[in-house]
Amino acid sequence: xxxxxxxxxxxxxxxxxxxxxxxxxxxxxxxxxxxxxxxxxxxxxxxxxxxxxxxxxxxxxxxxxxxxxxxxxxxxxxxxxxxxxxxxxxxxxxxxxxxxxxxxxxxxxxxxxxxxxxxxxxxxxxxxxxxxxxxxxxxxxxxxxxxxxxxxxxxxxxxxxxxxxxxxxxxxxxxxxxxxxxxxxxxxxxxxxxxxxxxxxxxxxxxxxxxxxxxxxxxxxxxxxxxxxxxxxxxxxxxxxxxxxxxxxxxxxxxxxxxxxxxxxxxxxxxxxxxxxxxxxxxxxxxxxxxxxxxxxxxxxxxxxxxxxxxxxxxxxxxxxxxxxxxxxxxxxxxxxxxxxxxxxxxxxxxxxxxxxxxxxxxxxxxxxxxxxxxxxxxxxxxxxxxxxxxxxxxxxxxxxxxxxxxxxxxxxxxxxxxxxxxxxxxxxxxxxxxxxxxxxxxxxxxxxxxxxxxxxxxxxxxxxxxxxxxxxxxxxxxxxxxxxxxxxxxxxxxxxxxxxxxxx
Ligand code: BGC
Numbered sequence: 001x002x003x004x005x006x007x008x009x010x011x012x013x014x015x016x017x018x019x020x021x022x023x024x025x026x027x028x029x030x031x032x033x034x035x036x037x038x039x040x041x042x043x044x045x046x047x048x049x050x051x052x053x054x055x056x057x058x059x060x061x062x063x064x065x066x067x068x069x070x071x072x073x074x075x076x077x078x079x080x081x082x083x084x085x086x087x088x089x090x091x092x093x094x095x096x097x098x099x100x101x102x103x104x105x106x107x108x109x110x111x112x113x114x115x116x117x118x119x120x121x122x123x124x125x126x127x128x129x130x131x132x133x134x135x136x137x138x139x140x141x142x143x144x145x146x147x148x149x150x151x152x153x154x155x156x157x158x159x160x161x162x163x164x165x166x167x168x169x170x171x172x173x174x175x176x177x178x179x180x181x182x183x184x185x186x187x188x189x190x191x192x193x194x195x196x197x198x199x200x201x202x203x204x205x206x207x208x209x210x211x212x213x214x215x216x217x218x219x220x221x222x223x224x225x226x227x228x229x230x231x232x233x234x235x236x237x238x239x240x241x242x243x244x245x246x247x248x249x250x251x252x253x254x255x256x257x258x259x260x261x262x263x264x265x266x267x268x269x270x271x272x273x274x275x276x277x278x279x280x281x282x283x284x285x286x287x288x289x290x291x292x293x294x295x296x297x298x299x300x301x302x303x304x305x306x307x308x309x310x311x312x313x314x315x316x317x318x319x320x321x322x323x324x325x326x327x328x329x330x331x332x333x334x335x336x337x338x339x340x341x342x343x344x345x346x347x348x349x350x351x352x353x354x355x356x357x358x359x360x361x362x363x364x365x366x367x368x369x370x371x372x373x374x375x376x377x378x379x380x381x382x383x384x385x386x387x388x389x390x391x392x393x394x395x396x397x398x399x400x401x402x403x404x405x406x407x408x409x410x411x412x413x414x415x416x417x418x419x420x421x422x423x424x425x426x427x428x429x430x431x432x433x434x435x436x437x438x439x440x441x442x443x444x445x446x447x448x449x450x451x452x453x454x455x456x457x458x459x460x461x462x463x464x465x466x467x468x469x470x471x472x473x474x475x476x477x478x479x480x481x482x483x484x485x486x487x488x489x490x491x492x493x494x495x496x497x498x499x500x501x502x503x504x505x
Contacts, residue, residue: 015252015476017162018245026160026243029216031172033112033153035209036119037146038180042326043202044085045302046188046319053199057132058084073310073373074444079437085302086436087136091143092150093429099151100422104269107226108156113217115148119210127204138203145210150405150425155418158409159223160243163476167340167406174402175333180209181301182326189319224253225414225478228260252476256414259478263415270419278416280491281480284469285408285424291461292404293431295356296454297396299439300325300389310443311367311385312376321386328390332397344473345403346465352399353462357455359392364451371448400461404428407469410477411484 047053054062061080102111118141126138154173161169187205191198221239228236236256240249266272273282300307304325308318336348363385371377377385408424409417442450470488472480485491 020245026220032213033149034173034176035180038177042181042184052196088143089429089433091140092147093426095144095147096425099148100418103418111152116214118145123207154405154409170406171402178330185326259414266415281411289427294457332394336398348399352395355395359388360455367448
């Protein structure tokens with residue numbers, strides 16, 4: 001058991017805490033929510049490529065697949081196929097707003113439990129689906145589960161983490177996302193030749209992370225902020241003592257209580273979000289998610305096997321390359337767990353922009369010069385592209401991947417936190433939907449230019465981070481307004497002059 005002091009210099013920033021075994025168990029159980037999201041990202045591409053699945057639900061797509069035109073960049077362009085992958089994210093988009101209400105009214109823990117229940121039911125329905133209607137119902141329920149899980153889990157983690165380890169604890173969510181993607185890739189690989197129901201196994205296994213999360217939701221405790229916000233002050237104090245592993249939590253408790261008093265004054269958080277002082281966190285939360293998706297990561301996560309086949313890899317080589325990128329994704333996330341609270345968010349994001357830019361431009365140039373509509377890349381060039389794709393995934397995994405969830409979960413004051421975070425989740429879902437739905441068509445029309453398209457976005461996001469993203473490492477989640485927004489050269493203009501800081505110090 002270690003006692004760790006907050007390293008921040010403000011009086012409110014150095015709340016003390018001990019990391020107890022129970023607290024670590026809570027972090028890990030809650031982070032299981034990431035497994036569900038990751039499994040879904042990884043599984044649908046593989047399932048929609050399985051012939052048995054296509055014959056049963058999309059016979060036209062299957063017929064077309066047998067007679068596809070030969071153009072390298074266009075052979076997988078099919079709206080129906082893409083809709084199977086993307087529909088889940090539309091459901092998640094809508095669900096995240098309901099989840100925000102559930103988080104505020106019921107608390108974080110029941111919302112996490114609801115997410116797991118949706119997921120288990122979705123897995124059962126999908127695995128047993130006798131027809132397209134039930135298959136789609138399964139997708140929608142998966143989506144609702146993802147919406148509820150992605151809203152509640154990162155918030156839970158940020159609220160129970162000690163300020164000086166908040167980045168690392170929150171990134172456990174992303175770590176489980178990457179593990180979920182990898183497990184899905186492996187499951188796809190394993191069941192691809194189980195005829196005729198390999199796809200049923202693949203969809204049904206999604207219930208397993210749901211089950212873990214459901215069990216976890218009985219083990220974890222409610223967050224102190226959520227308890228106090230809902231009027232359970234004694235329980236809130238006890239919960240804080242439990243998460244901090246010590247009795248003396250008075251100073252932090254005062255801060256949370258103050259944040260809750262402010263929160264109670266706000267009857268309509270969504271309306272409050274439209275006010276001037278919410279512009280800084282809302283802008284950051286929404287754009288960080290837009291940028292996360294415009295790195296192009298999901299072109300790789302959803303369609304890596306297709307992309308590698310486009311370059312001329314045979315089927316198993318392409319699946320194997322997808323597993324390799326999955327492993328790189330998991331391992332590189334550890335880098336950010338270690339670095340995020342030391343180096344800070346900004347440095348990781350900026351470094352990644354440079355690395356991603358080099359990889360995207362490099363791959364684009366190779367494909368532009370050497371991959372024509374017919375024929376394949378020669379094996380040396382194909383290997384270079386795979387290496388570039390791995391380096392790209394690596395940099396995403398220690399930066400935009402985890403920060404996309406961490407930063408929006410820590411920048412809002414309590415009164416708008418769940419509502420503001422719902423915007424971040426739904427933005428992520430909307431952009432994920434768009435990329436899932438459009439990527440194969442974009443590849444067909446833009447060809448190698450798609451790499452330059454994402455490269456241009458990487459430049460824009462680097463400029464955004466450099467000028468507009470404040471550093472939030474080590475700052476207590478309920479003192480962001482005073483220590484971040486009110487001192488930032490651009491964002492301070494949006495903040496009221498008198499505030500909490502003056503009263504509290
Ligand atoms: C993103 C997903 C992405 C995953 C890759 C997550 O943070 O939200 O869209 O597929 O990272 O690891």
